[in-house]
Amino acid sequence: MQLLDLFNKYSASELIATIDAMFPDTEQFHPIFEQAYAIMKGLTPIASKKKIRYKVIYDEANDFEFFGAEDSCFATTWEVCIAKELIRDDEVELSDIEMAANSLVNMCLTGRCPREFLPMKQELLSSLEQ
Numbered sequence: 001m002q003l004l005d006l007f008n009k010y011s012a013s014e015l016i017a018t019i020d021a022m023f024p025d026t027e028q029f030h031p032i033f034e035q036a037y038a039i040m041k042g043l044t045p046i047a048s049k050k051k052i053r054y055k056v057i058y059d060e061a062n063d064f065e066f067f068g069a070e071d072s073c074f075a076t077t078w079e080v081c082i083a084k085e086l087i088r089d090d091e092v093e094l095s096d097i098e099m100a101a102n103s104l105v106n107m108c109l110t111g112r113c114p115r116e117f118l119p120m121k122q123e124l125l126s127s128l129e130q
Helices: 004-008 014-023 027-041 096-110 115-127
Strands: 051-059 064-068 085-088
Touching: 004 027, 004 096, 014 027, 014 096, 027 096, 027 115, 051 096, 085 096, 096 115
Parallel strands: 051 085
Antiparallel strands: 051 064
């Protein structure tokens, strides 16, 4: 399934509620995620042979494991990102909506967004630096 197919299964409010559950204290970013979702829904996907693979990732610096996809999976334009196929390794215990919510956050943070989203991305990134 493509990432866009997954986004189409859920509303912005469903994804944002899942983001809140996965990443506490993100309420102030709701308008940013809503706008990102609206922009993504209007984009024309650009085919890509690359995939977004959700797997177990080990964080050596903090000595723990988590479920996620490498940032490099999202380091492209949003149009390419939404066309990528999603793969979930067998040991990954994330639901479809959790993968969609996580992908939305990753696209906002690391993806090459459309120009109209740049001010919101800067706001999001500067908030994370504080």
